Amino acid sequence: MDQIQAMRTFARVVESGSFTRAADSLAVPKGTVTKHIQALEALVHTKLLNRTTRRVTVTLDGAAYYERTSSLLADLDHLGSSMVDAQATPRGRLRIHVGSATASLVIIPALPAFYELYPDIQIDIGVSDHMVDLMADNVDCMIHVGEIADQSLVARRIANLPFVTVASPAYLERHGTPLHPLDLGAKGHSMVNQFSGRTRRMDAHEFSKDGKRVDVAAPYKVAVNESHALTTAVLAGLGISQMIGFIAHPFLEYGQLVEVLPDWTREPLSVYAVYPPNRHLSAKVRVFVDWAAQLCGKHPQRKLRSDRRSSS
Structure with a gap:
């Protein structure tokens, strides 16, 4: 034996x-x-x-x-x-877990550049918007958007993701453009909501300006538990929603979505690289996390925010 x-x-x-x-x-x-x-x-x-x-x-x-x-x-x-x-460059099999939007819009499109640097790493990518059990599922690293409830895990913050409030042009043509967050609950508007697939808790719509915060509990027709579904619902004209900037960016760029309430912001979401406790952080995990942190830091969402400030 x-x-x-x-x-x-x-x-x-x-x-x-x-x-x-x-x-x-x-x-x-x-x-x-x-x-x-x-x-x-x-x-x-x-x-x-x-x-x-x-x-x-x-x-x-x-x-x-x-x-x-x-x-x-x-x-x-x-x-x-x-x-x-x-003695060697990072190599071997790397098992990661990534949220659906982060995987399809940020990580996977940039992988050719990663493989130019580290051609000997093989990546298995699990994709969903739910937390996984890193130990049970034998995952080396998880890129997670949002706070980490399990304090036993080791987490490194690698980026902050700003929000943007958006709607489709067709929706705004039918319902008008809100001028204040309170208009969302008082002037016939509908929101597209997102809820946790694990806890079923509905995400709040939060708006801040000049030190003042407004929490909006507006009516909604559709609520989803996945980021791509949220985008699809907003594009279909089902309501207004807050979404992470990098998800909204290409649709704003081509006019499929319109930013509303641009002077009102929401606390950014943190992105964490999460590791199982008591597991050695290998070279392949280290280089992937460093690369992912650099990638998130230079994503177009940053340009979106600076462009908006310069045009105001």
Whole structure:
């Protein structure tokens, strides 16, 4: 038995909560996972996992063993990575998770430039607007827009994203252009709202000007839980909405959307690179995060804001 590999397999089962997910993340047959666990339990003369047809739980001895082995495996990974990092360019498979708009409008279009710098990195990109379990899903890094609720995760702020309030020309032709945020609830306007797919909580519409803040709870006809759907709904003339500048930018540039209430702003959203706790930050993760931070910092949304100020 390869004891180190068996320990890695055991750790993946604990982190993912499933023999099947552990096998998938390690790219081995499920039977191999079972054999590694059985061999490890025989080696330590202790039952480490309780397995039923519905779930896998860790025994008290298994929890203690996991705590010590995860630390040992992290040290081994750090030792191996530090040697590789000192002698070679970043390489290998990188698993990331990115929100849908950030992936399709920012990250993926710029990847050819990334591969000119780091041709030996292979990237698996999971795309959705929901937080994932980094440990269970074996994700190396997540680019997340918005605050991080799980304080156990390691997060690095890489950018701030300004909002812009927009509507379609057809909508404004039918309903008129609001001159104040309070017009949104008082003059027959409709909003397109966005809600959290996890908590179902509706995002607020916040407006600030000269130190004054106005929270608007205007009527809405459509609410969605995904950024591309939000854009589609606004383009269809279903209402006014606040969206992140980089999403709105191309539609504003070609006249498909119009900015409204330009003197009223909203607190920008922070973008974070998020890592699992107690996992060594490899060279491939470091260079990707540094590249993503630079990419977000020079995106056209910055130009959109400066152009608006110069034209006012």
